[in-house]
Amino acid sequence: MHLNKYTVSALLILTAFFISGCSLSPSKPSCPGNIPSLDQGIAGYSYKGRPIVYTRIGCGPQTTLVYGAIHGNEPASATLTRQLIETLKQLPDSWRYQHQVIAIPVANPDGLLANTRGNARGVDPNRNFPTRNRINNRQFGMHPLSEPESQTLVEIKKIYPPDRILSIHQPLACIDYDGPALQISRAMAQYTDLPICRLGARPGSHGSYAGVERQIPIVTFEMRPDDHHLPPGQLWTLYGRSILAGISYPQAPPDL
Ligand SMILES: [Zn+2]
Incomplete structure (x- = not known):
C-alpha cells in the first residue's frame, strides 16, 4: 500500500x-497519566457476603468519601448517593481533574435489604469503629471492627485516603459534623433548608473515629424521616447541590 x-x-x-x-x-474520559476518571469496584463484603460496591469518579487532588445506608433503615441515603454518582458522571473534565469522589451508595447491604439499622447480626456498623469512646456490647459489636461493614470503610480509606467524608443518613433532618468540618457544613447549608446541628460524637462512630480522633472533616448529613417516599429526582432537587457543595468546598458547587 x-x-x-x-x-x-x-x-x-x-x-x-x-x-x-x-x-x-x-462519559469515560481519562485523567492525566491514563488513569480512568471513572471506575467501579468492590470495597468489601457484608456479613452475609454481599458486595459493598464503590464508584470512583475523577482524579483530582481533593478526595471525598461519600457513603449512604450504613444504617440499613435509612434508604433515602442510598438513593441520594446513587443520584450523586449519576450527576458526577455528567460533570466536565475540568471538575473531575480537581476532585476525586469515592461513592458507596450502600455501606450496609444486609441491613438495607432487611430494613434494619444494624447489619445481619444486629450490630450497628457506625458504632463499631476503634475509638476511645467505644462500648463493647452486642449492639455495637463485642470488639472494635468486629463487623465487615465497618472494616470495609477503614480499608477503602487506606486505598483512597479522604480529605473529607460525607456520611448520608436519615431521619434527624440536620447537618451534623465532627472534626474540622464547620466551614464545609456551612457551605452545604447554603444549598438546602436543613439546619446545622451538633449531635455529639457517638461511641464508636465514624464521626468519632475520623473526625474527632483523626481530624478528618466528616459531615453527617441527616435527611428527613419520610424522604425515602420521594422519587430520586426530587430527593436530588432537595439535597443534591448541598452534597456537591460539601465535595467542592472551598469552591462553589458546579452549576448543573
Ligand atoms: Zn443513620
Whole structure:
C-alpha cells in the first residue's frame, strides 16, 4: 500500500489518540497519566457476603468519601448517593481533574435489604469503629471492627485516603459534623433548608473515629424521616447541590 504524507499524518494522529487513552465515549474520559476518571469496584463484603460496591469518579487532588445506608433503615441515603454518582458522571473534565469522589451508595447491604439499622447480626456498623469512646456490647459489636461493614470503610480509606467524608443518613433532618468540618457544613447549608446541628460524637462512630480522633472533616448529613417516599429526582432537587457543595468546598458547587 502506498502511503502519502497525508495518510501517514492521519495514522500518526489516530495512533497517538489511542495510545493516550482517550476515549470516544464522553462519559469515560481519562485523567492525566491514563488513569480512568471513572471506575467501579468492590470495597468489601457484608456479613452475609454481599458486595459493598464503590464508584470512583475523577482524579483530582481533593478526595471525598461519600457513603449512604450504613444504617440499613435509612434508604433515602442510598438513593441520594446513587443520584450523586449519576450527576458526577455528567460533570466536565475540568471538575473531575480537581476532585476525586469515592461513592458507596450502600455501606450496609444486609441491613438495607432487611430494613434494619444494624447489619445481619444486629450490630450497628457506625458504632463499631476503634475509638476511645467505644462500648463493647452486642449492639455495637463485642470488639472494635468486629463487623465487615465497618472494616470495609477503614480499608477503602487506606486505598483512597479522604480529605473529607460525607456520611448520608436519615431521619434527624440536620447537618451534623465532627472534626474540622464547620466551614464545609456551612457551605452545604447554603444549598438546602436543613439546619446545622451538633449531635455529639457517638461511641464508636465514624464521626468519632475520623473526625474527632483523626481530624478528618466528616459531615453527617441527616435527611428527613419520610424522604425515602420521594422519587430520586426530587430527593436530588432537595439535597443534591448541598452534597456537591460539601465535595467542592472551598469552591462553589458546579452549576448543573
Ligand atoms: Zn443513620
